[in-house]
Amino acid sequence: MEKAVIAIHGGAGAITRASMSAEREQAYIAALSEIITQGQALLAAGGSALDAVTEAVRLLEECPLFNAGVGSVFTHQGTHELDACIMDGRSLDAGAVAGVSRIRNPILAARAVLESSPHVLLIGEGAETFAFENALDAVNPALFSTPERWAQLQQVRDGEALLLDHDAPPLDERHKMG
């Protein structure tokens, strides 16, 4: 039996029962299907587990539906702070970054820390400088912003006085964990 396998997640939380949209649900299913298929193909071609999880998470970061990379939520001050971690089960090597806002794919920065740094976790400006020194490009933090995430911040700031629009995602993004 072929044991090679990959699994992904895009966050957990409460379901927006009252305003669930079939179209939005299908959008999430399509995104998850596309990304897991690409991860599966990488493993089928003999790729490593480390490369498979790196690519899967990079693709999740690129998808605005999920809270990572493009589509990240806003802090109270209307900014973005991104975190990522990767770990290699062969060696227990690990790499992580936290509090970065100018790296397009934080998971690639974490991978760079794993491969090219004697450290495990770098934060903030130091993490960004390390990433840029390791061939990752700087981006404008506005890249991560979406109108939906901005609206969620306003809802929370306003005590949730605003109603969700009719095209709500399957899980309540105002309260989704992680």
Next chain:
Amino acid sequence: TVGAVALDRAGNLAAATSTGGMTNKRVGRVGDSPIPGAGCYANNANVAVSCTGTGEVFMRTLAAYDIAALMEYAGLSLQQATERVVMEKIPVLGGSGGLIAVDNEGNLAMPFNSEGMYRAFARVGDAPTVGIYRE
């Protein structure tokens, strides 16, 4: 939060987790996602884990490593260890969320104590499976 775990043909495990944090969070707050052993862990000896949920609780319980420890020291199966952590230990501390995990035999677990979790898995050679709600 997003994450991935995998077992490759060579029998190696890996895990990755990435997040934008929590909506309206205090600037400077860091959750479990970038903390090895809390929101992300992989060890070829037993399991690879990626978590999503109430970050502070996953940090206080070292949730990802706890699963590996329960398997290594207590002899629990992947299913038993992940159920213990997600359905028993995390809720006691007021935490909500879930995780994905794969062991070195290729067994999968994707438990969550919230109403739903965006998730998918695919074995090489089989059709992928995608889910959002509790089955």
